[in-house]
Every structure is written in structure tokens, then in C-alpha cells.
Amino acid sequence: MELYGYWRSLAAFRVRIALNLKEIPFEVTSMDLIEGQQFNDDYRKINPQMVVPTLVDNETVLTQSLAILEYIEEAYPSPALLPKDKLGRARVRSISLISVADTHPLVVPRxxxxxxxxxxxxxEELSAWIKNWVTKGLTAIEExxxxxxETGIYCHGDNITMADLCVVPQFGAAKLFEIDTSAFPTISRIFEECMTVPAVFNARPQAQPDFPKEMDK
Amino acid sequence: MELYGYWRSLAAFRVRIALNLKEIPFEVTSMDLIEGQQFNDDYRKINPQMVVPTLVDNETVLTQSLAILEYIEEAYPSPALLPKDKLGRARVRSISLISVADTHPLVVPRxxxxxxxxxxxxxEELSAWIKNWVTKGLTAIEExxxxxxETGIYCHGDNITMADLCVVPQFGAAKLFEIDTSAFPTISRIFEECMTVPAVFNARPQAQPDFPKEMDK
Structure with missing residues (x-):
């Protein structure tokens, strides 16, 4: 599979974790969102919205990270990213969407x-905007x-679910944006726990080949 | 079931269509988002994010419209809102998310x-903001x-799917915001088609009990 992504895209980060957890081999094509590579004509043909990620598997083209996660879950059921019970699935999806729909889209490059x-x-005003929405999203998730x-070692019970795949990148970005995260002890605990899992740790922005060397500390 | 919603909430509109299509009886509690009723302590207890919709069924509390749609689909499979094939499901979810994640959250009241x-x-500047993001979202969906x-009478084939439940409210809002929709002939055709279906027509903002009488033309 080929994943069109970008080291700092939270949406691509979610998909990388899923592919790693399910042990699905993939190659990455880096799209530099700051330089605007996503607006190339060739890319627009596979992703008319001109955003990342896009996951390509032979003739199959998948877009929108949460739709990709649901597809991966249906096509490669093990290990499961959604619990078996309907209410649990709804809870996991709801937590995911607080990040995917109501937080992250407000702070993307465009x-x-x-x-x-x-x-x-x-x-400075942009920073205040970012801080406001990321803090609001994380506050709801923390609550x-x-x-x-239902909260366990992870967001839902003691297995990693789709919710962790969404919350971990969002929390990581909050730290990147230097937002005060002290009000989110539960998220912080889950983030640290997830980072001990190689499938998550290796999917982090800093581990990507297109992560800029000058940002390495 | 009890749906906490608001006449003009696109997210509540999506859920009303699903409940109507599946013939699930529900009552509506109107939360005036402009007056800030969603910030009441009682409501915060059931929806810590303090947004609508929330769907309550006895002890069951469901939040985030797309998570609610997936739950309704799993609990009440007929008529189906997702196709049977994995790729079709991914396509429907992806179209849904262009509205739910990348367009609508940028123009909500908060x-x-x-x-x-x-x-x-x-x-005027706010209108330019709204127009920009709604136009970008609808442009991608139209393309x-x-x-x-796979596009048929509706967004995906000849049966209404989750994608229609998301695109119809988004397009209706574009008209409400007086955005030029002439560049979206396919969406427009699907919108008109959907509006001939009673489950959709009766779910529209103008048909809700809390729709302000002074807005009736």
C-alpha cells in the first residue's frame, strides 16, 4: 500500500498507527503541505479535496482518515480498533470525532x-486561535x-482503539503548539502509555523520513 | 428516543433524517445554540462537549452525529445507510467526512x-470566511x-446513504448562507431528489417546531 502523507499531518499519523498495529506493509509518499504539493494536478486526480492522507492499494484509492480507519478495520479485523458492542463502538467513534471533526480541522495548514x-x-493571534480550539477539544475529551x-489503560478499555489513534496525535500536536496540557492528566497518561507501543511510537511525526533534520533536538 | 437538537444545526438534521428513514420514533428537545442553552450544567452532564446533537435512549447517551449515524445503522440495519461492500462504505464515509469534518466545523456558531x-x-468578513470553506467543501464533493x-440517483448508487445525510444539510446551509451554488449541479440534483423523500423533507430545518415563525416566508 502507498500512503500519501506528511510527517506532521495528524490525519496521516492516525493512519500510520492503524497500518502499524495491523502489520500492513506500506510505503510513504511525502506531500509537503507547506510548499503546497497537495495542489499538484496529479495528486488532485486521486484526491479531489487536495488533502492528506490518501491510501492507495492497487486500483483502490481511499481518502479521509476516519473513512480509511473504518476501511482498514473492516478489511483487516485483527487486532480490532473498535470494541464489539454497539455502545462501545459509538463511544469510541464519538471520542474520535471530537478530535477529527471538531478540533483538528480548525488548525490545519489551509x-x-x-x-x-x-x-x-x-x-500571536493565530496561536491564540489554535490554543482556543485545541484546548476546547481536549477539555471535552478529558472530561x-x-x-x-469505560476508560481503561487506553481511551476505551485496555486495548488500543480508534479513539487512541485520534487522541494521541491531537495531544502530541498540543505539545508541539506549546499549549498547556496540565489540565489533561487522563489524556496525558494515555498518551504516555500509547508511546510505549512500538506501532504508535514508530508512527510519530519525529520518526518519519520527511521530518526536517533541523527540528531534531 | 430523545434528540437534543436545534432547528438549524446541520448535525441534528443528519440524525433526524436517519431516524425518519429507519422509522424510529423520537422526541426533540430544542437547545437554542444562539442563546447558549447548550452550556447549561444539566446538558453538560450528558454532553461534556456542550454541542448538539445528543441522542438519548433510556440509559444510553450518544454524541457526535456521525457516531450516532453509525450506531443507528448498526442497531437498526434497515433500510441500510451504508452499502455492503467495503470500498463503497469507504467512499460513502469519505464523502460524509468532507462535510462533517472539513467543512461544517468551520462554520458552526461557536x-x-x-x-x-x-x-x-x-x-462581511465572517461571510467571506463561511463562503470560502463551504465552497471548498462542496467543490471537492461535486468533483x-x-x-x-458509483454516483447514482443519490451520492452512492440509487439508495440514500449516510453521504446524502451529510451532503443535503451542507448544501441546504449553503443556500441559507446565500452562497452561489451554480458550480454544484450534481449536488443540486441530488439535493432536489432527496427533498422528494418525506423522511428528508420532514427533517429539514424549516419543518422543525423550533424554527422561528418570523423566518417563514
Whole structure:
């Protein structure tokens, strides 16, 4: 399989974890979102939305990270990324969507670019925007994880689920954006736990071949 | 079942269509998002994210519209909102997510409020923001629907799927926001087709009990 992604794309990060967990071999084609490689005509043909990730398997072209995760789950059921019971599945999907739908899309490169270039905001005002939405998303997730009995070692019980695949990149990005994460102890605990799992650790942005060397500390 | 929603919430609109199609009886509790009823302590207990919709069925509390649609699909399989084949399901979910994740969250009340109140923008600048993201989302969806052989009477084949449940509200909102929709002939055709289906027509914002009388033309 070929994954069109980018080292710092949270959406590509989610898919990399899933592929690693299911032991599905894949190659990465890096699309530099900052340089605008996603707007190339060739890429637009496979992904008309011109975003990453896209997962290509022979003639099969899959887009939108959460749709890709659901596909991977259906095509490669083991290990499962969704619990068996309907209510558990709904809980996992709901936590996932707080990040995937209501948090991450507000801070992607195209939105940041619009806020600075079209709306004329400073980097400081952009930071306040990012901090506001990431904090709101993580606050809701923390409250759910903290109150629900279903929370275990991971977001849902003691096995990694789709929710962890969404929450871990979101929390990692919060740290990248230097957002105060002290109000999210449950997420922080789950993040650290996930990072001990090689399938997650090896999927992190810093481990990608296109991660810029100058950012290495 | 009890649906916490709001007449103009696109996310609640999606769920109302699903409940109607599956013939699941439900009552609506209106949460006035503009007045901020979603921030009430009682509501926060059932939906820590303080957004609509929430679907409550006895002890069962479901949040996030797409997670609710997947739950309804699993619990009430007929009529199906997802095709049987994995690739078709991935296509339907991907189209859904272009609206649910990458378009709608950018124009919800809390974001519009932040742009006006925190960033100091005019209503005109806010309109440009809304137009930009809604147009980008619909452009991607139109391109996919126009090029794919899988597109039929509806977004995917000749039966209503989850994709229609997401695209119809998004297109309806574009018209509400007075966005030029002439570049979206395929979406427009599917929207009109869907509006001939009572389950969709009766779920539209204008048909809700909390739709403001003064907006009736």
C-alpha cells in the first residue's frame, strides 16, 4: 500500500498507527503541505479535496482518515480498533470525532494560512486561535475519559482503539503548539502509555523520513 | 428516543433524517445554540462537549452525529445507510467526512462567535470566511460525485446513504448562507431528489417546531 502523507499531518499519523498495529506493509509518499504539493494536478486526480492522507492499494484509492480507519478495520479485523458492542463502538467513534471533526480541522495548514494571509492576523493571534480550539477539544475529551467507567489503560478499555489513534496525535500536536496540557492528566497518561507501543511510537511525526533534520533536538 | 437538537444545526438534521428513514420514533428537545442553552450544567452532564446533537435512549447517551449515524445503522440495519461492500462504505464515509469534518466545523456558531467577538471581524468578513470553506467543501464533493461511476440517483448508487445525510444539510446551509451554488449541479440534483423523500423533507430545518415563525416566508 502507498500512503500519501506528511510527517506532521495528524490525519496521516492516525493512519500510520492503524497500518502499524495491523502489520500492513506500506510505503510513504511525502506531500509537503507547506510548499503546497497537495495542489499538484496529479495528486488532485486521486484526491479531489487536495488533502492528506490518501491510501492507495492497487486500483483502490481511499481518502479521509476516519473513512480509511473504518476501511482498514473492516478489511483487516485483527487486532480490532473498535470494541464489539454497539455502545462501545459509538463511544469510541464519538471520542474520535471530537478530535477529527471538531478540533483538528480548525488548525490545519489551509486554515492557518487563511487566518494570516486573508484575515491579516499576527502569528500571536493565530496561536491564540489554535490554543482556543485545541484546548476546547481536549477539555471535552478529558472530561469524558475522566468520568466514564469505560476508560481503561487506553481511551476505551485496555486495548488500543480508534479513539487512541485520534487522541494521541491531537495531544502530541498540543505539545508541539506549546499549549498547556496540565489540565489533561487522563489524556496525558494515555498518551504516555500509547508511546510505549512500538506501532504508535514508530508512527510519530519525529520518526518519519520527511521530518526536517533541523527540528531534531 | 430523545434528540437534543436545534432547528438549524446541520448535525441534528443528519440524525433526524436517519431516524425518519429507519422509522424510529423520537422526541426533540430544542437547545437554542444562539442563546447558549447548550452550556447549561444539566446538558453538560450528558454532553461534556456542550454541542448538539445528543441522542438519548433510556440509559444510553450518544454524541457526535456521525457516531450516532453509525450506531443507528448498526442497531437498526434497515433500510441500510451504508452499502455492503467495503470500498463503497469507504467512499460513502469519505464523502460524509468532507462535510462533517472539513467543512461544517468551520462554520458552526461557536466559531462564528469567536471570529466576530474575539477576532473583531465584521459580518462581511465572517461571510467571506463561511463562503470560502463551504465552497471548498462542496467543490471537492461535486468533483467526486461528478467523476465517480458509483454516483447514482443519490451520492452512492440509487439508495440514500449516510453521504446524502451529510451532503443535503451542507448544501441546504449553503443556500441559507446565500452562497452561489451554480458550480454544484450534481449536488443540486441530488439535493432536489432527496427533498422528494418525506423522511428528508420532514427533517429539514424549516419543518422543525423550533424554527422561528418570523423566518417563514
Amino acid at each position: 486554515v492557518r494560512k487563511y487566518i494570516v494571509e486573508e484575515m491579516g492576523h499576527t502569528e 469524558i475519559l475522566n468520568k466514564d467507567r | 466559531v462564528r462567535k469567536y471570529i466576530v467577538e474575539e477576532m473583531g471581524h465584521t459580518e 467526486i460525485l461528478n467523476k465517480d461511476r
